[in-house]
Structures are given as structure tokens and as C-alpha cells.
Amino acid sequence: MVGSAQISRATSYVRLPPLPSIKDLIRLYKLRALRQLSQNFLLDERITNKLVNQAGSIKGAEVCEVGPGPGCITRSIIRKGAEKVILIEKDLRFMPTLKLLAEAAPCEIKILHGDVMSFNMENLFSEENRRNWLEEPPNIHIIGNLPFNVSTPLIIRWLKDISYRQNAWNYGRVRLTLTFQKEFAERCVAKVESPERCRLSVMCQNWCSVSYGLTIPGAAFLPRPKVDVSVVRFTPLKYPLIPLPFELIEKVVRTVFAGKKKYCINGIGNLFPQPVREKLGEEVINLAEIKPECRPVDLTVPEIGRICYAYKEICDRNPKLYKYNHRQAKGKDADFLEDPDSEVDSSSIEEEFDTLVDDKETEEGIEKN
Numbered sequence: 001m002v003g004s005a006q007i008s009r010a011t012s013y014v015r016l017p018p019l020p021s022i023k024d025l026i027r028l029y030k031l032r033a034l035r036q037l038s039q040n041f042l043l044d045e046r047i048t049n050k051l052v053n054q055a056g057s058i059k060g061a062e063v064c065e066v067g068p069g070p071g072c073i074t075r076s077i078i079r080k081g082a083e084k085v086i087l088i089e090k091d092l093r094f095m096p097t098l099k100l101l102a103e104a105a106p107c108e109i110k111i112l113h114g115d116v117m118s119f120n121m122e123n124l125f126s127e128e129n130r131r132n133w134l135e136e137p138p139n140i141h142i143i144g145n146l147p148f149n150v151s152t153p154l155i156i157r158w159l160k161d162i163s164y165r166q167n168a169w170n171y172g173r174v175r176l177t178l179t180f181q182k183e184f185a186e187r188c189v190a191k192v193e194s195p196e197r198c199r200l201s202v203m204c205q206n207w208c209s210v211s212y213g214l215t216i217p218g219a220a221f222l223p224r225p226k227v228d229v230s231v232v233r234f235t236p237l238k239y240p241l242i243p244l245p246f247e248l249i250e251k252v253v254r255t256v257f258a259g260k261k262k263y264c265i266n267g268i269g270n271l272f273p274q275p276v277r278e279k280l281g282e283e284v285i286n287l288a289e290i291k292p293e294c295r296p297v298d299l300t301v302p303e304i305g306r307i308c309y310a311y312k313e314i315c316d317r318n319p320k321l322y323k324y325n326h327r328q329a330k331g332k333d334a335d336f337l338e339d340p341d342s343e344v345d346s347s348s349i350e351e352e353f354d355t356l357v358d359d360k361e362t363e364e365g366i367e368k369n
């Protein structure tokens with residue numbers, strides 16, 4: 001293994017091939033304009049250095065960069081002393097540029113062609129970097145500036161992976177440094193009573209310590225997106241604030257936050273079919289010791305946790321209630337009442353989880369271009 005002093009000496013002298021110019025990119029990818037790639041590149045190394053700094057020290061680390069494109073952020077990762085850099089890129093047109101970079105780099109660079117949305121990271125990193133969940137995070141980082149239509153559903157997917165300690169998180173509490181549309185980033189970190197507080201805030205903060213890093217003005221990107229971009233850092237928590245399955249929490253949070261400005265009692269009632277909605281909604285409120293007239297944005301994570309446990313207690317009495325979804329019931333609410341032998345139908349919960357992603361996409365207009 002290379003020591004950190006050696007790495008910084010090596011990287012400060014290293015000559016990397018220059019970043020392709022805009023003209024090169026257009027010529028290389030046979031485009032009339034860079035816009036056609038639907039990508040927004042960071043071609044200023046001072047900014048990519050700042051972005052990588054948000055990950056903290058990466059000296060001697062294994063870094064997986066998702067969506068490296070022509071390698072602007074990759075250069076900063078190399079210069080900051082990473083020991084091994086793994087690149088996951090979907091667009092084959094970037095491969096020649098990345099290969100040139102890999103040949104000149106003083107550290108190991110592995111270039112993988114693939115779609116990060118379905119990429120299996122279970123065996124991606126070295127065994128020596130594996131840590132137990134309760135230890136300090138491993139010296140493994142995931143960094144990326146992806147298109148928003150990828151980064152938004154990806155973080156929801158990865159939160160689920162974090163909750164089950166699977167995918168990259170079977171190596172321990174691997175940290176993430178990712179870019180998002182500024183408004184989305186503000187929602188990730190929004191505290192109780194903040195107008196930005198939403199189900200995304202609760203989901204992120206239940207499994208991770210989330211910090212808002214720098215804002216990168218749209219003008220720093222080429223082509224320039226219509227929105228500003230923010231860097232968010234996620235460090236998985238040793239213990240989730242609500243230690244219940246991802247799907248159950250997601251369902252409760254989605255239903256309660258559906259009427260963000262309405263009283264909680266309305267959203268909580270919607271967890272149950274019409275004939276018992278009022279009665280069971282009140283039972284949740286009483287068990288969870290929540291004020292019925294409080295609003296979802298006012299709920300702390302522990303309060304949401306008490307709502308989840310109350311919901312679970314009621315559904316465990318009649319497991320068919322787990323299947324109930326007020327948006328999909330279509331007048332058949334009574335079908336969800338008595339069925340003590342029924343098992344939890346996780347597929348319907350899974351479908352709902354996907355709607356969180358879809359809703360966000362339409363809600364936010366998240367394409368950069």
C-alpha cells in the first residue's frame with residue numbers, strides 16, 4: 001500500500017493530460033453543440049477541487065466516481081491522493097478520454113462501463129477496506145455529478161440500500177458526496193418547521209447525517225443549466241433514528257406528508273380503509289401521543305417514529321391493512337379489513353416506493369436542461 005506522504009508527493013508532480021476543451025468535446029462526440037449530450041460539465045479544476053474537498057480527506061482512499069464524463073472531477077480526485085479510483089460511466093464516448101487519463105495517473109484507475117442505477121457494488125472495493133457497520137466509515141467514498149434525472153432516484157435507491165446495509169454499504173458506512181438541483185439539496189437537509197421540510201428530508205435524515213456543502217452557480221457548468229447546483233454529503237448513521245423497514249417508513253411518511261399543509265390527522269387516517277379510517281387514525285394519534293392538529297412539517301423524526309410504530313401495531317393485528325393504499329383502493333376499502341392469515345404484500349409497497357421517485361421527478365422538473 002502507498003503511504004499518504006508518498007501519495008501527496010506523487011500527485012503534486014503528476015502530469016495529467018489536459019481536460020478536453022469545449023471544441024474537443026464537440027468534435028470528439030461528433031455533436032453540433034454540447035447540449036446534445038444532455039450533460040452539464042464542470043471544466044474548471046478550481047471548482048472540481050472544491051467539490052471533491054466536500055468529501056473530506058480522500059488520501060489513500062478508494063473512490064468510486066459515478067458519471068465521470070471526460071474526467072474533470074476525476075482529475076481532482078487523483079490530485080487529492082486517492083489510492084484507487086473506480087469510474088462508472090454509461091456513455092461509451094467518454095472511454096478514450098478516460099483511458100488517456102488512467103494511463104497518466106499515479107494511482108490505479110479502473111474504468112467500468114455501466115449504468116449506475118443498476119450497478120452492483122457488492123464486490124467493487126477491496127477487502128482490506130471493509131469495516132463493520134458500527135466502526136468508523138471505511139476509507140471508501142462515492143462521488144458524483146450526475147444528471148438530476150439520475151441522481152434524484154439514485155439517492156432514494158441508495159437510502160434503501162443503506163437501510164439494508166447492502167450494495168456498497170456491505171463495506172460499512174460508505175460516505176457519499178453528490179450534486180443535486182439546489183432546491184432538492186435544501187429538501188434533503190431541511191429541519192423541522194422549515195418550509196422545505198418534506199418526506200425526502202425525513203427519509204434522508206432517518207438513515208444518514210446529511211450536510212449541505214457548497215452551491216455551484218449554474219454558470220460554472222457547460223452548457224449552463226437553468227438552475228444552481230448543490231453538493232450534499234451523506235454519512236450513514238450507526239443506528240437509524242427509526243429502526244423499522246424502509247418500505248414501512250416510506251409508506252407512512254408518504255401518506256402523512258401527502259397533505260403537507262393539512263393537519264396530520266388527515267394524512268394518518270389515509271393509512272387505513274374508509275370504514276375504520278377515523279377510528280384507527282385516532283388510535284395512531286393516541287398511541288403516538290401526537291397533537292392531531294399539528295402539521296407534517298412540524299413532526300420531529302422521533303414523533304414520526306412513534307406514528308410508524310403505532311401503524312405497525314395496528315397492522316400486526318390485521319396484516320391485510322399493510323396492503324391498503326388509499327390512492328389505489330378504488331372504492332374497495334372494505335376488502336382490506338378482516339384477514340388475519342394474510343401476509344404483508346411487499347410488492348405493493350415496492351410499487352409505492354417507485355412512485356416517490358416518479359412524483360419527485362414531475363414535482364421538481366428536475367432535468368438540468
Ligand SMILES: C[S@@+](CC[C@H](N)C(=O)[O-])C[C@H]1O[C@@H](n2cnc3c(N)ncnc32)[C@H](O)[C@@H]1O
Pocket residue numbers: 039040041042043066067068069070071072073088089090091094114115116117144145146147150
Ligand atoms: C452531468 S455529466 C457530468 C460529467 C462530469 N462528472 C463533470 O462533472 O463534468 C453526467 C455524466 O454522468 C454520466 N451518466 C449519466 N447517466 C448515467 C448512469 N445511469 N450511469 C452512469 N453514468 C451516467 C453521463 O454520461 C455523464 O458523463
